[in-house]
Amino acid sequence: xxxxxxxxxxxxxxxxxxxxxxxxxxxxxxxxxxxxxxxxxxxxxxxxxxxxxxxxxxxxxxxxxxxxxxxxxxxxxxxxxxxxxxxxxxxxxxxxxxxxxxxxxxxxxxxxxxxxxxxxxxxxxxxxxxxxxxxxxxxxxxxxxxxxxxxxxxxxxxxxxxxxxxxxxxxxxxxxxxxxxxxxxxxxxxxxxxxxxxxxxxxxxxxxxxxxxxxxxxxxxxxxxxxxxxxxxxxxxxxxxxxxxxxxxxxxxxxxxxxxxxxxxxxxxxxxxxxxxxxxxxxxxxxxxxxxxxxxxxxxxxxxxxxxxxxxxxxxxxxxxxxxxxxxxxxxxxxxxxxxxxxxxxxxxxxxxxxxxxxxxxx
Numbered sequence: 399x400x401x402x403x404x405x406x407x408x409x410x411x412x413x414x415x416x417x418x419x420x421x422x423x424x425x426x427x428x429x430x431x432x433x434x435x436x437x438x439x440x441x442x443x444x445x446x447x448x449x450x451x452x453x454x455x456x457x458x459x460x461x462x463x464x465x466x467x468x469x470x471x472x473x474x475x476x477x478x479x480x481x482x483x484x485x486x487x488x489x490x491x492x493x494x495x496x497x498x499x500x501x502x503x504x505x506x507x508x509x510x511x512x513x514x515x516x517x518x519x520x521x522x523x524x525x526x527x528x529x530x531x532x533x534x535x536x537x538x539x540x541x542x543x544x545x546x547x548x549x550x551x552x553x554x555x556x557x558x559x560x561x562x563x564x565x566x567x568x569x570x571x572x573x574x575x576x577x578x579x580x581x582x583x584x585x586x587x588x589x590x591x592x593x594x595x596x597x598x599x600x601x602x603x604x605x606x607x608x609x610x611x612x613x614x615x616x617x618x619x620x621x622x623x624x625x626x627x628x629x630x631x632x633x634x635x636x637x638x639x640x641x642x643x644x645x646x647x648x649x650x651x652x653x654x655x656x657x658x659x660x661x662x663x664x665x666x667x668x669x670x671x672x673x674x675x676x677x678x679x680x681x682x683x684x685x686x687x688x689x690x691x692x693x694x695x696x697x698x699x700x701x702x703x704x705x706x707x708x709x710x711x712x713x714x715x716x717x718x719x720x721x722x723x724x725x726x727x728x729x730x731x732x733x734x735x736x737x738x739x740x741x742x743x744x745x746x747x748x749x750x751x752x753x754x755x756x757x758x759x760x761x
Contacts (some may be wrong), residue, residue, distance in 0.1 A: 411686075419425060421692065426451050433528070434524045437545060438524065439534070440482070440485070441486070441489060443487075444488070444489050444490025444491065445490050446493075447483075447490070452481070455618050461480055464480075465478060465479055465480040485532055485535060488539060489535060493546075496515075496516065496542065496546070497516045512663070522549050522553050525553050526549055530557075530562055533563055533566070534548050534562070538566075538571075547571050548566060551565070554634070573600060573601075574597075575596075575597055575598075576597065576598060576705070577597035577721060577732040578599070578713075578718050578719060578730065578731045579593070579597065579722065579728070580723065580725060581593045582594075583723075584726060584728040585703070586724045589663060590716065592663060592703055593690045593728065593730075596663070597707065597732060599711055599732040600732060600734050601631055601735075602631055602735060603617070603620075603621065603631070603735065604736055605631070606751065607620065608620055612673065617671060618671055620640065622641050622656075625638060634662070635657045635660050636660055639666070640654075640657045641657075641733050642655065645694060647690050652686075652690070654670070655671050656671065657669070657691070658707065663702055663703055664701060666701065667706045668704060669709065670687075670708050671709050671710075671734075672709070673713055675711060675712045676713035676714065676717070676721075678706050680710070681725050685725050685726075685729065686713045687706065688728070691704045692704050703728065704728075706728065707730040708730070708731045708732045710734070712733055718731045
C-alpha cells in the first residue's frame with residue numbers, strides 16, 4: 399500500500415483553503431440558480447393557469463388532476479403539489495400587472511426584455527425563496543404594494559422566514575417611514591427620503607416584557623438589556639454607540655439617552671425616550687444634543703449631519719408638527735407601544751463588526 403503523505407507547505411495549505419471556499423461559493427450560487435429557475439417555472443405555470451382559463455375550460459377540479467398528472471409525468475420531483483400549484487397561480491396574479499413584458503417575447507422572462515422597473519421587480523421576485531413567497535402571498539395577496547415592500551426588505555436585509563413573519567405580524571409595512579419629521583426641510587434631498595424611510599410610528603417595544611408600572615429608567619434599561627431586539631426594531635444599519643452618552647456643553651454636563659450610528663445614512667442618531675406625552679420642550683432638548691454631537695463627534699468629510707428621534711408614549715400630532723417647524727435640526731417624533739409580542743427567537747440583521755469598520759473606514 400502506498401504510504402500516506404502529508405504536505406506541510408503553507409502555499410499548499412492556502413490553496414486547499416481557497417479551493418474549499420471556492421467550492422462553497424459555487425454551491426451557494428448553484429442553490430440560488432436552482433431557486434431562480436424554480437421560481438420562473440412557478441411564474442410561467444401561474445401565467446398558463448390564468449391565461450388559458452383552465453378552471454373555466456376543464457372545471458374546478460382541474461388543478462388537483464393537474465398535480466396528479468404532473469406527478470405521473472415527472473416522478474420523484476417535489477414542489478408540484480396541488481397546494482404549490484395554487485400558490486403559483488396566486489404568485490402570478492399578485493405581481494403580473496407590475497411586470498410589463500414586451501408583447502413579442504411574452505414567453506420569456508429575461509431582464510433584457512423588461513422595462514427597467516419591471517426588470518427590478520422581477521429580479522427581486524426571483525431572489526426570494528419560495529417558502530418566503532408563500533408567507534407573503536398569504537398575508538398580502540390583496541395588497542401588491544405591501545407584498546412588494548416585504549419582497550424588497552427580504553432581498554435587502556437577507557431576512558430568514560421567521561424574521562419575515564415577525565415583521566409582517568408586527569405591522570412593519572403600516573409603521574415604516576411614518577414618523578412625523580422635518581427631514582424634507584432640514585436635510586439634503588438625497589438623504590431626506592432615506593432618513594424618513596428608516597423611521598417607524600409606532601415603535602414596538604413589546605420585547606421589553608413590561609406589563610405593569612414603569613419609569614423612564616426602567617424602560618431604557620429594558621431596551622438595552624434586549625439590545626438585539628431593540629436594534630432590529632430600529633432597523634437595519636443601526637450600530638449602538640452608548641447609553642446616557644456624556645456630552646460636556648459649556649459648563650453643563652449632559653447625557654443623551656441613547657446614541658447610535660446609522661451605516662446607511664452615515665450619521666449619528668440621537669434617540670430620546672419619553673414615557674409621557676410629547677411636549678414642545680423636548681424639541682429644544684434633543685436639538686441641543688444634535689448640535690453638540692455635530693460639534694464634538696461628527697467628522698467632516700466622513701459623517702453626515704446628525705439626526706434626532708424622539709420616541710414618546712403619545713403625542714398630539716398638531717403640536718408635534720408645529721414644534722418641528724420651529725426647529726432647524728432634523729428631528730423625527732414617534733410613539734411606542736408595549737402590547738405586541740415578538741417570537742422567542744429572532745434572527746437579526748444587525749451590522750457585523752466588519753460592516754461597521756468598513757463603513758466607518760476604520761483601519
